[in-house]
Amino acid sequence: MAHGPAKGIGRWLFTTNHKDIGTLYLWFSFAMFLLGGFFAMVIRAELFEPGMQIVRPEFFNQMTTMHGLVMVFGAIMPAFVGLANWMIPMMIGAPDMALPRMNNLSFWILPFAFALLASTLFMEGGAPNFGWTFYAPLSTTYAPDTVNYFIFGVHIMGASSIMGSINIIATVLNMRAPGMTLMKMPMFVWTWLITAFLLIAVMPVLAGAVTMMLMDINFGTSFFDAAGGGDPVLFQHVFWFFGHPEVYIIILPAFGVISHIIPTFSRKPLFGYSSMVYATASIAFLSFIVWAHHMFMVGMPIGGELYFMYATMLIAIPTAAKVFNWVSTMFRGSLTFETPMLFAIAFVILFTIGGFTGVMVAIAPSDVQYHDSYFVVAHFHYVMVAGAVFSGTAAVYYWLPKWCGRMYDETMAKLQFWISFIGFNITFFPQHFLGLAGMPRRYADYALQFSDWNMVSSIGAFIYGSSQLLFMFIVIRAIRSGKQLSEPKTWEGAEGLEWTVATPAPYHTFTTPPEVK
Amino acid sequence: MSRRANMLFALVLAPVMSLVFSGSVLAEEAQRWALNMPKGVTPVSNAIYDIHMVIFWICVAIGIGVFAIMFYSMYAHRKSRGAVAANFHENTTAEVVWTVIPALILVVMAIPATSTLLDVYDTSEAEIDVKVTGYQWKWQYEYLGEDVAYMSELTTPESEIYNTAPKSQYYLQEVSEPLVLPVKTKVRFLITAKDVIHSWWVPDFGVKKDAIPGFVNETWTYVEEPGIYRGECAELCGKAHAFMPIVVNVLEKEEYNSWLAEKKAQVAAVRELAKKTFTKEELMVQGEAAYNRSCASCHMGNGEGIAGVFPGLKGSAIATGDINGHLDVVVNGKAGTAMQAFGGQLSEVDLAAIITYERNAWGNDTGDVVQPIDVLKFKQGQ
Numbered sequence: 001m002a003h004g005p006a007k008g009i010g011r012w013l014f015t016t017n018h019k020d021i022g023t024l025y026l027w028f029s030f031a032m033f034l035l036g037g038f039f040a041m042v043i044r045a046e047l048f049e050p051g052m053q054i055v056r057p058e059f060f061n062q063m064t065t066m067h068g069l070v071m072v073f074g075a076i077m078p079a080f081v082g083l084a085n086w087m088i089p090m091m092i093g094a095p096d097m098a099l100p101r102m103n104n105l106s107f108w109i110l111p112f113a114f115a116l117l118a119s120t121l122f123m124e125g126g127a128p129n130f131g132w133t134f135y136a137p138l139s140t141t142y143a144p145d146t147v148n149y150f151i152f153g154v155h156i157m158g159a160s161s162i163m164g165s166i167n168i169i170a171t172v173l174n175m176r177a178p179g180m181t182l183m184k185m186p187m188f189v190w191t192w193l194i195t196a197f198l199l200i201a202v203m204p205v206l207a208g209a210v211t212m213m214l215m216d217i218n219f220g221t222s223f224f225d226a227a228g229g230g231d232p233v234l235f236q237h238v239f240w241f242f243g244h245p246e247v248y249i250i251i252l253p254a255f256g257v258i259s260h261i262i263p264t265f266s267r268k269p270l271f272g273y274s275s276m277v278y279a280t281a282s283i284a285f286l287s288f289i290v291w292a293h294h295m296f297m298v299g300m301p302i303g304g305e306l307y308f309m310y311a312t313m314l315i316a317i318p319t320a321a322k323v324f325n326w327v328s329t330m331f332r333g334s335l336t337f338e339t340p341m342l343f344a345i346a347f348v349i350l351f352t353i354g355g356f357t358g359v360m361v362a363i364a365p366s367d368v369q370y371h372d373s374y375f376v377v378a379h380f381h382y383v384m385v386a387g388a389v390f391s392g393t394a395a396v397y398y399w400l401p402k403w404c405g406r407m408y409d410e411t412m413a414k415l416q417f418w419i420s421f422i423g424f425n426i427t428f429f430p431q432h433f434l435g436l437a438g439m440p441r442r443y444a445d446y447a448l449q450f451s452d453w454n455m456v457s458s459i460g461a462f463i464y465g466s467s468q469l470l471f472m473f474i475v476i477r478a479i480r481s482g483k484q485l486s487e488p489k490t491w492e493g494a495e496g497l498e499w500t501v502a503t504p505a506p507y508h509t510f511t512t513p514p515e516v517k
Numbered sequence: 518m519s520r521r522a523n524m525l526f527a528l529v530l531a532p533v534m535s536l537v538f539s540g541s542v543l544a545e546e547a548q549r550w551a552l553n554m555p556k557g558v559t560p561v562s563n564a565i566y567d568i569h570m571v572i573f574w575i576c577v578a579i580g581i582g583v584f585a586i587m588f589y590s591m592y593a594h595r596k597s598r599g600a601v602a603a604n605f606h607e608n609t610t611a612e613v614v615w616t617v618i619p620a621l622i623l624v625v626m627a628i629p630a631t632s633t634l635l636d637v638y639d640t641s642e643a644e645i646d647v648k649v650t651g652y653q654w655k656w657q658y659e660y661l662g663e664d665v666a667y668m669s670e671l672t673t674p675e676s677e678i679y680n681t682a683p684k685s686q687y688y689l690q691e692v693s694e695p696l697v698l699p700v701k702t703k704v705r706f707l708i709t710a711k712d713v714i715h716s717w718w719v720p721d722f723g724v725k726k727d728a729i730p731g732f733v734n735e736t737w738t739y740v741e742e743p744g745i746y747r748g749e750c751a752e753l754c755g756k757a758h759a760f761m762p763i764v765v766n767v768l769e770k771e772e773y774n775s776w777l778a779e780k781k782a783q784v785a786a787v788r789e790l791a792k793k794t795f796t797k798e799e800l801m802v803q804g805e806a807a808y809n810r811s812c813a814s815c816h817m818g819n820g821e822g823i824a825g826v827f828p829g830l831k832g833s834a835i836a837t838g839d840i841n842g843h844l845d846v847v848v849n850g851k852a853g854t855a856m857q858a859f860g861g862q863l864s865e866v867d868l869a870a871i872i873t874y875e876r877n878a879w880g881n882d883t884g885d886v887v888q889p890i891d892v893l894k895f896k897q898g899q
Binding site for chain 1 (some may be wrong): 825
């Protein structure tokens with residue numbers, strides 16, 4: 001028989017309910033988002049003016065490293081796993097995830113991973129200081145001893161991701177409602193299914209990379225040490241064989257979210273559903289064969305360089321198809337601009353700009369001038385922040401009413417959108433200029449000609465950062481005292497099984513599967 | 518197209534610029550608020566700039582097209598204007614068109630990119646070979662076949678970095694000794710590193726190449742105008758990553774030749790100096806200067822190091838113990854740690870001065886004096 005949640009802390013510790021676990025993931029990722037954001041504020045405060053004012057260079061490097069690690073592994077990835085937990089069973093008409101106990105485990109090991117990682121900040125030698133890409137030998141021979149905590153932290157995160165992915169694949173392939181064929185699945189489910197396969201493929205590669213580091217550091221091997229017959233560039237190949245698919249792991253579910261929100265507020269079905277599915281699959285495939293475009297300066301042979309350039313340029317085709325599909329969905333629709341739609345439109349615009357700079361950095365000869373400069377920093381923040389974070393924010397506004405049966409304050413949410421949008425662009429657009437003018441990334445201090453745009457960028461960062469506190473306030477206020485809703489459909493144009501259940505979504509949904517025509 | 522392109526670039530990208538540039542346009546202002554990459558002074562940097570601009574304009578054109586349709590929909594197809602949603606959700610023709618056209622555009626981009634890349638990789642027929650070695654946190658330049666090699670380190674004082682003195686014009690872009698090259702000469706760089714990975718980047722040359730320990734990378738340049746060009750280390754290499762700039766002084770050919778001759782004489786003189794005996798005071802003065810240049814970034818000016826990362830020398834077993842042990846660590850470095858082998862980087866005089874300084878500063882007070890000749894003997898005795 002259906003029953004409600006357990007009482008007290010035990011509900012959260014022992015829960016096997018996909019909605020509870022989704023909630024845990026979302027709150028955890030938001031906490032990490034604030035932590036990673038705090039690190040970013042330290043970085044931007046130090047770079048406000050030339051000269052060292054607030055921190056020492058060695059601590060600055062810890063900040064850039066921890067910002068990257070916490071945002072990628074702690075904030076963005078768990079946020080989308082949280083959304084998957086909440087939404088996939090409701091979208092495919094399943095009562096829960098296929099493997100509920102493993103679901104509990106894959107969440108609850110995460111806080112330990114990040115406790116390990118963050119504790120290094122308080123240890124002798126400090127936190128990891130070798131960049132989130134942790135290139136050897138800076139991360140091996142030359143690393144502080146605390147690198148071992150980082151390695152075990154990464155192992156635990158990897159285990160969590162792999163378990164989460166297995167669960168998603170098992171759920172999607174086995175528990176769809178009768179009649180829901182693969183080509184009738186909602187886009188968010190499709191993008192997550194493909195993402196889950198990517199995760200299972202590359203997380204073990206990351207685990208391999210950090211294990212080789214562990215051996216080099218503690219057990220006298222020389223995988224990445226030329227003096228012992230190893231090769232520092234091997235590290236980069238292994239890392240980016242994980243790292244490139246990783247960026248699609250982050251962005252594909254974001255594509256999925258946008259593919260729900262734009263049709264809803266355009267009151268028109270998604271344009272080119274099947275081409276969206278094929279585009280997603282092609283992007284996922286291409287992500288495995290382009291990794292060395294992150295390494296155009298390592299001295300690859302010309303043939304390798306050309307191959308990776310051409311292969312990388314191909315990614316523009318399916319990605320462009322997606323953008324065209326979203327725009328065509330809006331075309332001749334009946335548009336309204338509630339907050340989720342505002343974030344979704346901003347996503348399309350800013351992600352496209354990030355895509356343009358992506359094509360630019362793909363061109364190997366001109367990458368000579370972009371590589372490891374602020375141009376690259378600007379590029380990947382356009383796809384990661386305006387891509388993944390905007391999409392995640394849009395998702396929260398879009399589904400929050402379904403989750404808690406209460407409405408957020410639309411006026412304040414729109415205000416939050418505009419502050420985010422403006423703050424984001426003030427922060428990151430000038431970083432294109434800084435990079436083109438010759439400022440390398442991961443610099444604790446810089447020459448005087450970079451002063452002005454850095455100051456502008458820092459001001460933007462403080463604006464953008466504060467808009468996230470406003471976001472937290474809006475969400476908490478909605479949960480505690482937002483206007484109560486009871487209609488199954490919050491949004492006029494919303495389609496999908498999740499909008500057929502009661503609002504707020506009951507603790508157990510679809511205990512008997514719905515029929516999909 | 519360059520000047521007009523630049524202007525348009527500024528207009529498209531940053532309308533705010535019009536405010537900044539209103540009134541007299543100062544060259545310095547323009548550099549401070551720079552928007553685009555430098556065209557540079559080599560054929561390669563010019564070719565890169567042209568590709569960059571072509572692709573930039575293609576992106577702008579596509580962007581205008583896509584966003585125009587989007588903004589048109591946002592205006593014309595609003596529900597508040599009474600728009601009723603159509604129901605179409607696919608169109609094979611459109612989908613084929615917008616797959617094929619981007620593919621063709623990519624082919625157009627790939628053609629100049631390929632030919633420029635082939636050019637970037639063509640290191641043949643160089644007249645001069647310079648070996649560039651990255652260290653934490655400085656560069657070494659070695660003129661192969663000329664017996665000339667020297668270190669190039671940041672000279673911006675700590676007082677400017679930590680804001681106790683005003684910053685000079687070339688803050689963080691000034692070095693003890695620049696790389697000197699002749700103009701209109703094909704120069705091949707052999708780039709490597711001794712500790713972690715660095716990356717040698719001079720934007721005006723369109724040259725960037727990773728310096729990787731244990732491997733030698735090749736690249737080249739051909740500078741068309743004499744002048745002083747400044748670059749940076751572009752690969753995160755530890756604490757002082759931002760503090761190991763590159764300065765290249767490009768001279769007319771005759772000037773370069775006389776510079777090289779002078780440099781060779783200097784090298785011989787320094788070698789001669791190694792045979793001289795110095796007083797302890799002389800060594801301490803020179804030692805302090807050399808220590809601050811080469812050692813203080815890790816072991817710190819006060820000799821206390823950084824806990825957990827770089828050991829202190831104040832009262833340390835090595836700096837107060839056996840002299841040969843001290844010589845060994847400084848000359849040969851310590852494998853598996855950040856301690857470099859300074860034997861090949863510094864002159865015997867500097868090595869002797871540094872060791873003497875370390876054994877007597879910060880209350881170490883061993884009273885030991887190490888002469889350059891001792892260092893020479895130690896090296897030869899190995």
